[in-house]
Amino acid sequence: MTAQRRDWCEFGRGIALIWLISSLCTPIWAGTNERVVTDRYTGLAIGGFDPVAYFTESNALAGLPDYELTEDGAVWRFRNEGNRAEFAKHPEVYGPQFGGYDPVDMARGVTIAGNPRFWLVAGQRLYLFGREDTRAAFAAAPDKFLPVARKQWPILQETLAR
Structure with a gap:
């Protein structure tokens, strides 16, 4: 040579x-140019985790390929048929708020993809966080972050892919 x-x-x-x-x-799962956090290669929403299991099992559990549903261009996985049916009836309840983006970072004006392992159910809604420290900050004072994040979400959605 x-x-x-x-x-x-x-x-x-x-x-x-x-x-x-x-x-x-x-x-890899953090497609930060999407309106719902999806894996850019597989199209799986929130890393393939079952969004209903956060409510029913109080745990972050991976969904199964046998129980999939396509909603808003994202593929959602579930642990069982019952969870899939519940999500199909009420995606606005079971889907992560703000498309799975971190609400604390959203309140700062940036879209950071939430990690399905850093989660919190507050006010009967699911929130995903990019880091443990933002989850802790949100858990301590959700009323501090939610109004600002809700105000920022429509603005930030315009910067994300349709």
């Missing part, structure tokens, strides 16, 4: 390493 080719291969490996590190730092 010539010196020039060896240098080019080392450069290529460096670029591949930078790409790998950056992709590991960015959650």
Whole structure:
């Protein structure tokens, strides 16, 4: 192998390493240009977690491929047929508020995709958070963040893909 080719291969490996590190730092499921947080490769909403299970099981549980429903261009997964039926009847109740974006960050005027593992049910609604610290801040004072987030949501929706 010539010196020039060896240098080019080392450069290529460096670029591949930078790409790998950056992709590991960015959650794959966080499609932050969507109105509902979806996996950009599979179309799964909220990482394939069952949105009804947050209410019925008080836990973040992965949905199953056998129980899927497409709503607003996103594929939602559920643990069982009953959860899928409940969501189909009331997606506005069981779906995460603000499309699954972090309400604390939304109150700051930015859309940060929520992580389905950082969640909270408040006022009979599901909220997802990008970080544990924003979930803790919201849990301590939801009335501080919700009015501002609700005001920001229509504005921020315009910046997201349709």
